[in-house]
Amino acid sequence: MAAKTLIIDGKAVSAEEGATVLxxxxxxxVAIPTLCHLEGVYDxxxxxxxxxxxxxxxxxxxxxxxxISEGMNIQTDSDRLRKYRxxxxxxxxxxxxxxxxxxVSNGHCELQTLACSLGLDHVRYDYVFPxxxxxxxxxxxxxxxxxxxxxxxxVRVCWHIxxxxxxxxxxxxxxAKIISDLDQPWGDSESCTECGKCVMACPTGALFHxxxxxxxxxxxxxxxxxxxxxxxxxxxxx
Amino acid sequence: xSKRIIIDPVTRIEGHAKISIYLDDAGQVTDAEFHVVEFRGxxxxxxxxxxxxxxxxxxxxxxxxxVSHMLASAxxxxxxxxxxxxxxxxxxRRLVNLGQIIxxxxxxxxxxxxxxxxxGWETPVAQRNVFGLIQSNTDLARAGIRLRQFGQEIIxxxxxxxxxxxxxxxxxxxxxxxxxxxxxxRAWLPxxxxxxxxxxxxxxxxxxxxxxxxxxxxxxxSLFMGLVTPDGSWEHHGGKxxxxxxxxxxxxxxxxxxxxxxxxxxxGESNSYLKSPYYTPLGFPKGIYRVGPLARLNICERMxxxxxxxxxxxxxxxGQGAVTSSFLYHYARLIELLSAIEFVERYLDDPELTTGPLxxxxxxxxxxxxxxSEAPRGTLFHDYTVDRDGLLQKxxxxxxxxxxxxAMNLTVAQIARHYLRGQxxxxxxxxxxxxxxxxxxxxxxxxxxAVGQMPLRVRLxxxxxxxxxxxxxx
Numbered sequence: 001m002a003a004k005t006l007i008i009d010g011k012a013v014s015a016e017e018g019a020t021v022l023x024x025x026x027x028x029x030v031a032i033p034t035l036c037h038l039e040g041v042y043d044x045x046x047x048x049x050x051x052x053x054x055x056x057x058x059x060x061x062x063x064x065x066x067x068i069s070e071g072m073n074i075q076t077d078s079d080r081l082r083k084y085r086x087x088x089x090x091x092x093x094x095x096x097x098x099x100x101x102x103x104v105s106n107g108h109c110e111l112q113t114l115a116c117s118l119g120l121d122h123v124r125y126d127y128v129f130p131x132x133x134x135x136x137x138x139x140x141x142x143x144x145x146x147x148x149x150x151x152x153x154x155v156r157v158c159w160h161i162x163x164x165x166x167x168x169x170x171x172x173x174x175x176a177k178i179i180s181d182l183d184q185p186w187g188d189s190e191s192c193t194e195c196g197k198c199v200m201a202c203p204t205g206a207l208f209h210x211x212x213x214x215x216x217x218x219x220x221x222x223x224x225x226x227x228x229x230x231x232x233x234x235x236x237x238x
Numbered sequence: 239x240s241k242r243i244i245i246d247p248v249t250r251i252e253g254h255a256k257i258s259i260y261l262d263d264a265g266q267v268t269d270a271e272f273h274v275v276e277f278r279g280x281x282x283x284x285x286x287x288x289x290x291x292x293x294x295x296x297x298x299x300x301x302x303x304x305v306s307h308m309l310a311s312a313x314x315x316x317x318x319x320x321x322x323x324x325x326x327x328x329x330x331r332r333l334v335n336l337g338q339i340i341x342x343x344x345x346x347x348x349x350x351x352x353x354x355x356x357x358g359w360e361t362p363v364a365q366r367n368v369f370g371l372i373q374s375n376t377d378l379a380r381a382g383i384r385l386r387q388f389g390q391e392i393i394x395x396x397x398x399x400x401x402x403x404x405x406x407x408x409x410x411x412x413x414x415x416x417x418x419x420x421x422x423x424r425a426w427l428p429x430x431x432x433x434x435x436x437x438x439x440x441x442x443x444x445x446x447x448x449x450x451x452x453x454x455x456x457x458x459x460s461l462f463m464g465l466v467t468p469d470g471s472w473e474h475h476g477g478k479x480x481x482x483x484x485x486x487x488x489x490x491x492x493x494x495x496x497x498x499x500x501x502x503x504x505x506g507e508s509n510s511y512l513k514s515p516y517y518t519p520l521g522f523p524k525g526i527y528r529v530g531p532l533a534r535l536n537i538c539e540r541m542x543x544x545x546x547x548x549x550x551x552x553x554x555x556x557g558q559g560a561v562t563s564s565f566l567y568h569y570a571r572l573i574e575l576l577s578a579i580e581f582v583e584r585y586l587d588d589p590e591l592t593t594g595p596l597x598x599x600x601x602x603x604x605x606x607x608x609x610x611s612e613a614p615r616g617t618l619f620h621d622y623t624v625d626r627d628g629l630l631q632k633x634x635x636x637x638x639x640x641x642x643x644x645a646m647n648l649t650v651a652q653i654a655r656h657y658l659r660g661q662x663x664x665x666x667x668x669x670x671x672x673x674x675x676x677x678x679x680x681x682x683x684x685x686x687x688a689v690g691q692m693p694l695r696v697r698l699x700x701x702x703x704x705x706x707x708x709x710x711x712x
Contacts, residue, residue, distance in 0.1 A: 101294075101298060101402070102291060102294045102295045102298060104291065106404075131286075133286065134286060134287065134288060134629060136288050136627045136628055136629060137627050142288060187627075210288075210290075211290045211408075211599070212290065213290050213291060213293060213294055213404055213407045213408075213412070214291065214293075214294025214295075214404035215294075215404050216404070216407075216412070
């Protein structure tokens with residue numbers, strides 16, 4: 001495959017054709033914040049946290065789904081980008097009920113970590129305080145829509161790693177939600193294999209092991225990449 | 239529905255209080271009311287949450303006694319799962335509660351109450367606080383602050399942090415006691431004993447010049463309630479409930495906390511967000527009871543530790559039957575503090591503390607579960623009703639300060655009756671009323687009293703309802 005040369009944050013780099021901006025940035029130790037991206041499954045560009053500036057375009061591009069091209073000049077950090085990323089995070093916090101102090105994922109949450117790293121000490125928007133029912137009908141796992149950011153990681157791992165297709169998205173806009181099968185209680189799902197990959201994948205405390213208490217839920221996200229590497233590359237590397 | 243909301247939020251009441259004093263035609267005090275005018279709403283917004291999250295959520299009710307809520311909540315979780323927790327977990331929970339009792343009692347005595355009687359009622363408010371104590375008696379203040387730290391260190395060693403440790407969980411606890419933690423606690427013991435002793439001697443000396451306070455600061459007949467062991471010893475976690483009378487008679491014993499609603503009623507006052515529980519067989523208001531250190535020492539026959547038992551004997555000699563003066567809450571608190579240190583030492587030598595499993599695992603086996611624990615301020619109940627999946631349908635919290643509400647009203651009236659002259663509300667009288675409330679160490683004093691005064695409004699009301707005088711502070 002042909003190599004492409006491009007510039008990221010003023011530094012000339014080269015990468016194989018077909019790679020995404022995010023892949024190339026990470027290969028060159030340039031950190032770009034992400035939330036919906038998950039190693040091992042395809043990207044959907046849903047969260048808009050990885051937006052970058054591409055010279056010649058006024059539109060910001062998501063690094064996870066934008067393929068590199070020859071001569072591209074990319075800026076991954078700027079006042080404008082920080083402003084947009086902060087705004088995106090604020091909207092995520094305002095949209096549902098994220099109460100870190102008592103959350104099962106407190107201390108192990110990607111949303112919380114990102115908010116801390118971007119200095120998000122308050123939210124400028126009114127909180128919506130929606131009423132979402134918690135689904136703990138499953139024998140092993142729970143789903144709390146209050147903490148869901150609709151990244152769809154759980155849907156992607158369920159369909160494309162496990163192949164069960166239990167998790168889906170229903171509804172639109174702010175009322176969209178993750179469902180099991182045809183929007184039935186998770187415990188009633190016939191397709192769920194109880195593999196727990198969705199729980200491993202979740203960036204927040206939305207999916208958790210039943211019985212988990214505050215700060216106790218640690219998602220083993222590396223396990224998913226391990227499974228994919230084992231299956232596709234025949235590499236069983238920890 | 240709105241009525242329920244009014245009754246519900248006793249959970250945290252630090253901050254704002256209001257007192258009304260009623261006069262008859264002759265200008266004599268007939269009644270007094272202590273109002274708490276805050277609403278927290280924990281009982282409502284916990285609805286719909288999984289029961290396993292409740293220890294983490296409810297302990298956010300308070301920054302002083304989060305451990306008490308964590309334990310009562312975990313205990314309610316045990317009841318929902320219908321499990322007996324592993325012995326090591328039970329002992330570890332007790333150890334953390336002792337740490338909680340030590341730190342909270344040290345705070346109440348050294349930071350909040352001692353400035354009143356050590357510096358004097360007439361001392362200006364700007365100096366009559368812990369900072370004034372630091373200036374006038376540096377060593378004592380430092381020792382008191384360090385004693386509180388000792389209690390906090392026990393909580394941190396076990397729970398990972400001093401405030402809001404998410405450590406006790408339904409079924410047990412999340413982690414054990416490390417050798418390093420054990421050594422750390424042990425190293426503190428001599429200093430903790432010494433400070434507790436100093437405080438006890440100091441208070442006993444104070445009593446010599448404060449007999450009027452003993453007489454009029456909430457000195458009345460009431461029932462006393464708290465947990466006891468099966469043989470009637472002092473208890474702070476687990477155990478069963480006992481009621482005794484002012485005459486020292488056993489009213490009821492070994493009552494199962496799981497069925498508290500069979501013998502405890504709750505009377506809602508329209509003018510306060512506090513609920514007023516009472517012992518139903520005696521009705522309202524005859525069934526008024528007090529909880530907390532004074533009650534726990536009145537109901538028990540022994541502390542179960544040598545130094546504590548020695549002090550208990552002296553304490554019991556101060557009353558005929560029971561000790562009825564709320565001013566002696568302070569003494570009872572210090573005896574509990576000393577005894578708690580002795581119990582901590584005992585647990586450190588207990589080999590069972592580090593053996594076996596720490597957490598029982600089970601699903602929902604009962605749809606209603608009651609958790610009970612002795613918080614520093616008195617018996618704390620968490621009553622949860624869940625659906626089959628473990629989501630909270632109903633939450634009822636009965637907090638110590640609510641149970642002492644009626645007693646606090648009586649205390650305020652008694653102090654006002656003794657000190658009120660005409661319609662003038664003087665500063666020393668206000669200070670004494672404030673202290674009458676402070677004897678109970680209610681949570682409403684947590685936030686503001688530490689810097690000198692609690693936000694307090696006192697109103698004198700004539701028989702026709704006219705407000706004769708009103709003084710506001712804070």
